[in-house]
Amino acid sequence: xxxxxxxxxxxxxxxxxxxxxxxxxxxxxxxxxxxxxxxxxxxxxxxxxxxxxxxxxxxxxxxxxxxxxxxxxxxxxxxxxxxxxxxxxxxxxxxxxxxxxxxxxxxxxxxxxxxxxxxxxxxxxxxxxxxxxxxxxxxxxxxxxxxxxxxxxxxxxxxxxxxxxxxxxxxxxxxxxxxxxxxxxxxxxxxxxxxxxxxxxxxxxxxxxxxxxxxxxxxxxxxxxxxxxxxxxxxxxxxxxxxxxxxxxxxxxxxxxxxxxxxxxxxxxxxxxxxxxxxxxxxxxxxxxx
Numbered sequence: 001x002x003x004x005x006x007x008x009x010x011x012x013x014x015x016x017x018x019x020x021x022x023x024x025x026x027x028x029x030x031x032x033x034x035x036x037x038x039x040x041x042x043x044x045x046x047x048x049x050x051x052x053x054x055x056x057x058x059x060x061x062x063x064x065x066x067x068x069x070x071x072x073x074x075x076x077x078x079x080x081x082x083x084x085x086x087x088x089x090x091x092x093x094x095x096x097x098x099x100x101x102x103x104x105x106x107x108x109x110x111x112x113x114x115x116x117x118x119x120x121x122x123x124x125x126x127x128x129x130x131x132x133x134x135x136x137x138x139x140x141x142x143x144x145x146x147x148x149x150x151x152x153x154x155x156x157x158x159x160x161x162x163x164x165x166x167x168x169x170x171x172x173x174x175x176x177x178x179x180x181x182x183x184x185x186x187x188x189x190x191x192x193x194x195x196x197x198x199x200x201x202x203x204x205x206x207x208x209x210x211x212x213x214x215x216x217x218x219x220x221x222x223x224x225x226x227x228x229x230x231x232x233x234x235x236x237x238x239x240x241x242x243x244x245x246x247x248x249x250x251x252x253x254x255x256x257x258x259x260x261x262x263x264x265x266x267x268x269x270x271x272x273x274x275x276x277x278x279x280x281x282x283x284x285x286x287x288x289x290x
Contacts, residue, residue: 013284020280024273032258052261053254060249068242074233081228090221100203100213119194126194127187134182140174 031051038048052059176182197205206216249257262269 009288012287013281015280016284016287017277017281020276020278020283021273022276024276028269028273032254032261035254052257056254056257057250060246063249064242064244064246067245072241074236077236078228078232081225081232086221086224087217090217090224093220100206100216102201102203104199104201106198119198123187123190123194127183127190130186130190131183134177134186139177140170143173144170 029050030047032053033050034048035053036049038045206212252260
């Protein structure tokens, strides 16, 4: 077979393959390029900017809606909050907190980065409230009433001038309760108790309060479920996932957006280019026999 005949048979398929490859390659490139419109003599050239840059706002809106309404719905998020997952998370949180171990409150504070555990303001607050409560309770009157009960139960005491004695005692009690000395005594007691609590294992303290590790896990699990039931929908409305994604895409540089798409669809787009080569080759071969 002579060279002209060989060229006759292979030229058609090769040209068809080249045309198919080039047209698909250009089509894929035109999805993103040029990034901006091109003007010649004041007129915008057709197909500039590329398809995706030109329709970026519409694509961003469509992607945001698709993610919010199809891929990440309220039902999907609620489905993630299952009993098993919440229970596991609650167990891990309670166990990891160290509250039911042998560590003291000061140990936990240091672990949380709170090196200075000064409780002076707390102690002053508690002391003031206790002092105010004592004055409100009218301790002097309570002492007088209790003394009267004792005297009535002991007839022999009735021979003594108890009224004047009780009057003097109640006055002194009332004066002491309202005095700064009483406030200072309360402050000393509160300071000593707080210092003792700071050095006590938290597990023992919680146990004295009737709170076990199992109960804490159950309470935390119930709290998470309650929050999920009551707060999930308002939270999603506040977050507005659709708008958030749309704004994020619109704020992206077009080159960054292209790199993102290509990182996901590079193989697929290359397959389209190669498919153009194959189809052009097949059409070229068919033309030989037509």
